[in-house]
Ligand SMILES: Nc1ncnc2c1ncn2[C@@H]1O[C@H](COP(=O)(O)OP(=O)(O)OP(=O)(O)O)[C@@H](O)[C@H]1O
């Protein structure tokens with residue numbers, strides 16, 4: 001069977017890869033959007049924190065025999081806690097200043113973290129054993145869908161929906177949205193806004209770490225894994241528009257799929273297509289597809 | 295402050311501790327020194343206004359009480375306890391609520407969410423249905439985006455949402471600014487009802503004709519100080535003086 005001269009097997013294969021990448025783009029840009037909304041900081045450490053999530057899962061497995069499922073819970077909490085420390089000791093000093101300072105600080109931190117991990121583990125990857133439950137694949141008739149990849153897509157959709165739900169439909173979310181608009185007033189109503197900001201940064205970092213754990217069995221666990229991803233994720237965020245939760249999710253999945261399809265129809269452009277789209281969107285809608293002009 | 299007013303302020307203080315007592319309050323925005331030793335008292339159950347020209351420091355006084363200015367010094371006793379060094383969330387938890395001049399309705403929240411946003415800090419606040427009784431317009435708009443309401447409705451929402459919290463002292467910054475006369479009257483009736491229910495209200499006003507209909511006493515703020523205190527009963531006798539102060 002062919003579609004436009006392309007074997008369906010290849011087409012669906014790339015579509016699946018696109019969806020998987022999109023799942024990571026979505027989870028990563030979601031965390032960035034949440035952090036930017038409340039802290040006004042573009043968290044360049046996000047890629048390094050994703051890498052730390054993957055390494056944390058690897059450590060837990062290799063050193064403590066703690067498996068994948070526990071890692072899904074523990075790694076985000078541990079890496080999120082490092083985020084809390086970073087926010088308390090460093091980021092909280094920058095809120096009065098221009099965006100640029102937060103960006104420079106988090107960028108510097110990313111380089112330091114990646115440097116330290118490279119120093120100890122080199123740049124070659126560490127394999128993370130796939131949990132046994134995920135061995136094998138579903139036969140969909142037109143293609144084989146590896147179980148773990150199916151899980152990643154479902155789990156990331158759940159994570160995205162859960163985050164969206166918390167922010168848009170709960171009381172806690174209404175504090176977050178209100179504090180994004182006018183933190184001083186929300187605090188004057190009796191809400192401990194500084195603590196909320198700290199925990200939000202921790203939660204955003206935890207999301208990156210969760211994505212890192214989910215990535216560990218697919219990509220090799222290596223110190224540069226986040227650096228490569230974060231560049232694309234920033235393009236995704238620019239296209240979707242900073243600060244929009246739904247925008248981050250839709251753009252993440254959408255661009256993953258576009259990238260996958262480009263690999264099928266015009267492989268030469270597959271590494272650049274997202275950046276081309278970014279340029280076009282910036283020309284037409286500088287605030288991004290879902291962003292509000294500020 | 296003239297002698298008589300000082301004596302009066304002292305007398306309120308002697309008659310039992312006032313709910314709010316402000317002494318020597320100084321406030322700064324960066325390098326600009328805005329308040330230069332503000333002194334006044336508000337007794338429990340009173341409605342007191344701060345009158346004064348544009349830029350006199352009325353809003354800054356409310357924001358200082360609420361802990362929302364970058365730097366403040368002096369003494370602000372609420373229920374006899376010092377609050378001048380507390381963060382604004384701690385001050386709110388003591389039972390003071392603030393309705394800002396710009397209203398501060400959140401665009402990303404609907405009317406219900408705006409109404410339910412301020413946490414309840416004490417028992418004894420109004421219920422949501424009591425708030426809708428005061429402001430029936432809001433009930434029909436519960437699902438609307440907060441900032442899609444008219445100016446008057448937004449003002450009702452801004453006042454309504456702080457009534458739920460159980461705060462006993464309400465700081466209202468120019469609640470009638472830019473509103474149609476019928477709405478101004480409705481807000482006046484609301485303030486009167488709240489007073490009957492035992493709320494204490496510190497009200498900033500430009501419109502002293504409105505202030506005269508709701509307040510027990512008026513403090514005149516000039517250049518970051520209290521220039522005078524006038525009892526509402528003595529307002530007519532002091533009209534010329536007041537015209538001078540306010541430049542109307
Ligand atoms: N955020 C700020 N930064 C610097 N200066 C400020 C700030 N807010 C107010 N000011 C200054 O402080 C002074 C007092 O302002 P304030 O808002 O307290 O006056 P006001 O009496 O409420 O006036 P209005 O009747 O116009 O509301 C003014 O000179 C104003 O320019």
Ligand SMILES: [Mg+2]
Pocket residue numbers: 352353354395467
């Ligand atoms: Mg003012």
